[in-house]
Structure formats: C-alpha cells, structure tokens
Amino acid sequence: MFSIGEVADQSGISAYTLRYYEKIGLLPPPKRKSGGSRYYTSSDIQFMIFLKSLKDTGMSLEDMIEFVKDGCVMEKINTDINPLELNPSLNNRIEILTRHLMKMEMKKKELDEVISATKEKLDIYYSLLKEDDAK
Structure with a gap:
C-alpha cells in the first residue's frame, strides 16, 4: 500500500494532479484507510505511469478519459x-x-x-x- 505522496514520487504525477484525475474520472476513486486517507497498489502506480506516458506524448485528457472509461x-x-x-x-x-x-x-x-x-x-x-x- 502506498500513500498519495509515495505514488506521486513513483509515478511522476503530482498529488494535486492525481486528485484532479480522480475528480474528472481519469482515475477510479482510490481505496481509503479507516481515517479516510488514500492508498494505492503497485498496479495503480503502473497504470498511472502509463497515463503519464500518454499525457507526456501529447494525448488529450478527453482521449485519455475515453480510453479508460x-x-x-x-x-x-x-x-x-x-x-x-x-x-x-x-x-x-x-x-x-x-x-x-x-x-x-x-x-x-x-x-x-x-x-x-x-x-x-x-x-x-x-x-x-x-x-x-x-x-
């Protein structure tokens, strides 16, 4: 299990952007600990790295959302x-x-x-x- 800060470090996507991606539906809602803090798995991180590669190569957020819907x-x-x-x-x-x-x-x-x-x-x-x- 990884915190949002750890995920940001490993994926290269800021915590702010991760929250934004959740808000617009690009990322599914994360699992939450009993206190409400987000936590992620290694698979989640790999998926985020893939999304970052799409974004870094110029894919629009609209296409990315359509891709993962x-x-x-x-x-x-x-x-x-x-x-x-x-x-x-x-x-x-x-x-x-x-x-x-x-x-x-x-x-x-x-x-x-x-x-x-x-x-x-x-x-x-x-x-x-x-x-x-x-x-």
Whole structure:
C-alpha cells in the first residue's frame, strides 16, 4: 500500500494532479484507510505511469478519459466475462491509440527534421571556427 505522496514520487504525477484525475474520472476513486486517507497498489502506480506516458506524448485528457472509461481490460480478461463483450472497448482503444500513434509519428518526423537542420548549422559553425583557428 502506498500513500498519495509515495505514488506521486513513483509515478511522476503530482498529488494535486492525481486528485484532479480522480475528480474528472481519469482515475477510479482510490481505496481509503479507516481515517479516510488514500492508498494505492503497485498496479495503480503502473497504470498511472502509463497515463503519464500518454499525457507526456501529447494525448488529450478527453482521449485519455475515453480510453479508460471501461476500466481495465486486462483485469476483465482474467474473469468469466465473454471475450466478445470486450470488442467494443477494444475497438475504441485501438482507434484512440492508432490516432495517437499517427500524431506521435508526425511529431517524430518534424523533430527529426529539426534535429537534422540543427546538426547542419552546428557543422557550419564548427567549420567556421576551424577556419578562424587556421588563420
């Protein structure tokens, strides 16, 4: 069991943001101790790290909420649920992740172009410095 502060440290998401994510439905309500303080499991932390990676790569909160709205698919697979019942959720998640992957690939291409241009500039600047040193 982990406190919200420990989870914030391990996930890289501030306690304030964790509470906000709970409020908007991105995270399920946490378990509570008898005194009312939140506590989390290792699985909760792994899920939060996954959410952080989606956010860090530019996925909107709306898409993230849509992605998680049906709960954890992996947990449902290990139950008696009919696998066909998961198809709508899986199709929705596939659509969201495919769209997100396309956006990331476009950003990667743009970043590669900027990196290439930066390297070219550096090469020019280094060659100018070498010319000055040769004089």
